[in-house]
Amino acid sequence: MSWVKPSCWNTSLLMVVLPLFLLSPLFSFRLVRCDADHFGSAFKIMEEFSGYPVGEPDALLSLSVGTDDLLKQIDELAAFSDTPAPSVTRVIYTDKDVAARRYVKNLMKGAGLSVREDAVGNIFGRWVGSEPDLPAVATGSHMDAIPYSGKYDGVVGVLGAIEAINVLRRYGFKPKRSLEIVLFTSEEPTRFGISCLGSRLLAGSEELLKSLKSTVDAQNISFLDAARYAGYAQDQDDISSVVLKKGTYASFVELHIEQGPILEEEGTSIGIVTAIAAPASIKVDFEGGGGHAGAVLMPNRNDAGLAAAELALAVEKHVLESGSIDTVGTVGILDLHPGAINSIPSKAHLEIDTRDIDEGRRNEVIKKIHQSAFRIANNRGVKLSEFKIVNQDPPALSDESIIRAMEIASTELNLSRKLMISRAYHDSLFMARISPMGMIFIPCYKGYSHKPEEYSSMEDIANGVKAYYLA
Ligand SMILES: NC(=O)N[C@@H](O)C(=O)O
Numbered sequence: 001m002s003w004v005k006p007s008c009w010n011t012s013l014l015m016v017v018l019p020l021f022l023l024s025p026l027f028s029f030r031l032v033r034c035d036a037d038h039f040g041s042a043f044k045i046m047e048e049f050s051g052y053p054v055g056e057p058d059a060l061l062s063l064s065v066g067t068d069d070l071l072k073q074i075d076e077l078a079a080f081s082d083t084p085a086p087s088v089t090r091v092i093y094t095d096k097d098v099a100a101r102r103y104v105k106n107l108m109k110g111a112g113l114s115v116r117e118d119a120v121g122n123i124f125g126r127w128v129g130s131e132p133d134l135p136a137v138a139t140g141s142h143m144d145a146i147p148y149s150g151k152y153d154g155v156v157g158v159l160g161a162i163e164a165i166n167v168l169r170r171y172g173f174k175p176k177r178s179l180e181i182v183l184f185t186s187e188e189p190t191r192f193g194i195s196c197l198g199s200r201l202l203a204g205s206e207e208l209l210k211s212l213k214s215t216v217d218a219q220n221i222s223f224l225d226a227a228r229y230a231g232y233a234q235d236q237d238d239i240s241s242v243v244l245k246k247g248t249y250a251s252f253v254e255l256h257i258e259q260g261p262i263l264e265e266e267g268t269s270i271g272i273v274t275a276i277a278a279p280a281s282i283k284v285d286f287e288g289g290g291g292h293a294g295a296v297l298m299p300n301r302n303d304a305g306l307a308a309a310e311l312a313l314a315v316e317k318h319v320l321e322s323g324s325i326d327t328v329g330t331v332g333i334l335d336l337h338p339g340a341i342n343s344i345p346s347k348a349h350l351e352i353d354t355r356d357i358d359e360g361r362r363n364e365v366i367k368k369i370h371q372s373a374f375r376i377a378n379n380r381g382v383k384l385s386e387f388k389i390v391n392q393d394p395p396a397l398s399d400e401s402i403i404r405a406m407e408i409a410s411t412e413l414n415l416s417r418k419l420m421i422s423r424a425y426h427d428s429l430f431m432a433r434i435s436p437m438g439m440i441f442i443p444c445y446k447g448y449s450h451k452p453e454e455y456s457s458m459e460d461i462a463n464g465v466k467a468y469y470l471a
């Protein structure tokens with residue numbers, strides 16, 4: 001099973017960051033309480049945290065990271081793609097995805113982590129702490145990639161975390177709380193139209209547990225069959241074992257490229273995410289009369305394709321009507337059937353992605369889109385055979401103490417910082433339902449993402465690393 005159809009490097013200094021970003025949440029709680037403006041106090045807490053002498057702060061600050069390894073790993077991982085470089089296409093449960101999973105599991109084992117996988121393929125690499133019963137500090141991201149995208153989205157948060165553990169080990173660090181890296185299954189909605197599939201299940205989405213039993217992809221392959229093809233969900237239809245017990249994690253933090261232009265444009269090094277916008281996605285189907293493109297005169301047509309086109313424009317109109325820059329709407333999929341130049345489309349399928357930091361305002365847009373779909377179907381004499389809201393998620397707020405820790409850290413490092421919203425969604429959106437959550441963004445080239453030109457400079461990544469370091 002494979003997919004149809006994309007380097008730069010330098011995430012190197014990522015290493016320095018991640019060690020800290022794994023620790024950050026724990027730091028933050030205490031720092032805030034003890035008015036944490038003394039660099040020293042950070043190390044005092046670190047010693048308390050690990051129960052081991054931290055040694056020379058400067059040494060800790062200038063931890064050397066395996067930049068070459070990391071760059072090599074990013075390139076090697078990018079090669080597991082169903083489209084040619086520099087693009088990357090890696091869709092859940094395909095041969096390339098399975099091979100990439102094996103690659104990352106080996107890196108986790110190489111970092112001395114005990115690796116386990118759940119029934120849908122969320123992969124966990126745990127560094128067991130001296131007090132294993134304490135809720136762990138978690139981090140992680142995803143490595144699936146939408147068609148023709150780049151090699152940093154999600155990957156930086158996964159490979160960097162593994163290297164961070166390597167750095168901590170090289171430094172002789174021994175955690176008290178366990179540290180766990182989570183590689184989430186299917187953050188991208190490419191194959192089954194559901195975003196953050198793995199993290200939604202970890203966070204206990206009953207709705208998804210049910211709907212997955214009847215979910216199929218465009219080739220009509222069921223979710224469970226696809227999972228079994230990849231080695232998961234072997235002997236069970238019931239995947240409820242995936243749901244994590246509340247309190248499993250003391251905190252969850254994700255490192256990610258900004259995927260927008262703001263940090264780079266403003267020359268700001270660190271983005272401290274305060275909230276993740278609320279995403280929603282809708283599937284719409286129109287059915288019309290179809291017929292011969294030559295013989296059927298315009299007045300006698302019920303063209304499903306034109307209905308879809310009109311609705312796509314209505315999405316833009318309703319989004320702009322919200323009057324807020326924070327409201328966005330995209331029609332990323334529009335398929336016509338039979339898809340022949342000289343045949344009037346008898347069926348049209350479109351998928352709509354709309355988001356906003358204001359859930360109410362976004363839902364207003366969804367309502368208007370629904371009304372327009374009915375109106376257009378009516379006016380054009382076509383049938384609105386499906387209007388399915390696949391997901392309509394609330395926004396997520398970052399944990400205050402984690403945000404403050406990152407603010408303190410950036411100040412210590414004289415790094416410019418910016419509190420900002422994530423307009424992209426992330427697994428953190430769902431991890432926030434079961435754990436205090438935080439995200440840090442680093443600048444990326446022209447804000448490019450979901451395309452092969454995606455890129456982050458080493459300097460930016462290093463700054464991000466240090467910010468985490470102190471946080
Ligand atoms: N981070 C990221 O790219 N998430 C996407 O799946 C999205 O569409 O936001």
Ligand SMILES: [Mn+2]
Nearest residue numbers: 146153188450
């Ligand atoms: Mn993405």
Ligand SMILES: [Mn+2]
Nearest residue numbers: 153154187426
């Ligand atoms: Mn991502």
